Amino acid sequence: MKYCSLLIFLAVLIACKRPADVSIKDDVIFLSDDKLEGRQTGTSGEKEAAKYIANRLEEIGAKAKGTVNYLQPFTFRPKTNPHQKVKYNVKEGDSTITGINVVGFLDNKEENTIVIGAHYDHLGYGTEGSLHRGEKAIHNGADDNASGVSVLLDLAKKLKESNTNNNYLFITFSGEEMGLLGSNYFVKNPTIDTKKVNYMINMDMVGRLKADSTLAVYGVGTSPIFKQTVTSNNSKFKLIQKESGIGPSDHTSFYNADIPVLHFFTGQHEDYHKPTDDFEKLNYKGMQIISNYIFEIITDLDDNGKLPFRRTKNESDDTPRFKVVLGVVPDYMFDGKGMRIDGISEDKPAQKAGLQKGDIVIKLGDAKVTDMMTYMKALSTYEKGNKAKVVVDRDGQQIEAEIEF
DSSP, rough: OOOHHHHHHHHHHHHTGGGGGOHHHHHHHHHHHGGGGGGGGTSHHHHHHHHHHHHHHHHOOOOEEEEETEEEEEEEOSSSSSTTTTTOOOOOOTOEEEEEEEEEEEEEEEEEEEEEEEEBBBBTTTTTTTOOOOSSOOOOOOOIIHHHHHHHHHHHHHHHSSSSEEEEEEEEEETTTTTTTTHHHHHHHHOOGGGHHHHEEEEESSSSSOOOOOEEEEEESSSSTHHHHHHHHOSSSSEEEEEEEEOOOTTTHHTTTTTTTEEEEOOOOOTTSSSSSSSSGGGGHHHHHHHHHHHHHHHHHTTHHHHHOOOOOOOGGOOOOSSSSEEEEETOOOOSSSSEEEEOTTTTTHHHHHHHOOOOOEETTTTEEEEEHHHHHHHTTTTOOOEEEEEEEEETTTEEEEEOO
């Protein structure tokens, strides 16, 4: 009863506000509360989150565009090996899971539709993919990805009465953490004509804008106009632009359907996939600035008609395969020389060797490390049991340590 009572209290508290007054922070606090138990796909906590998002979309004025009102349930049997394809809409049974996409639509009676997406599922008490070592604990996923959902809802408010040359489909995906399942299901079972989709915007982990205001934008090569638009509307960020439409989030499903995509990301951190990813650690002012920036991009593109799609090089094709791990969270937003460490995993080679957050790896074995790709190529040459010297730049000093994989 305490679980239900607190959820009801939080929902009523937010419902007492007018839709325009519900803040990004309000939405994050609800979605990352312990009572949702980490929003793992198929759980009661995820269902409560789906219900909340559906209510928010309705309050804002988006119409239901799921298969069951605002909801698009899909049942699947999880993979038993990484090469297996997930089968959807299988008969429910002991080994099946039902995820729920949440879909709302602003109908401006226009020919084309812009899709704005963010996944809302997370890792529950620590499923596969958790970097937590220790007692079982709730992974609230405030940044990953209550942050993206909250910015999506903020954009829905902004777009309700503006930029009316496109329709807007707002969709929060289930099953992202299990392999982009919700977005893949939607693309294969759309509730609108995907041939009429103009482009797709995705937000995944946009809650930790750092002091240097670095923002990564993926997919700028997927339509010829994107680079110019992303750059010309920027006055706040140090942008890191990536051409590829392929990446570890839901925009990939739309790119694979020949739809231009833009994906926004503020970078990984030491709380990634851990129970410590809580709402108190998010940069809410930064999230609002990101929402405003995306809105400006949409505004700039409003009278451009349907954007042409362009295929990009799949950068993951060049990614080496690994037999060992160093046990660090790389800082993907770092654009200096080397590979900067943004977090250290417990009881892994990096921690045992004394490496620290903020260290910049500049040499691994005999290989110089100048960027993420050279680091991955160097790491791919090692096997379990190997040893290697690693050199890091720590506050301007070169520190040498021995790694044992």
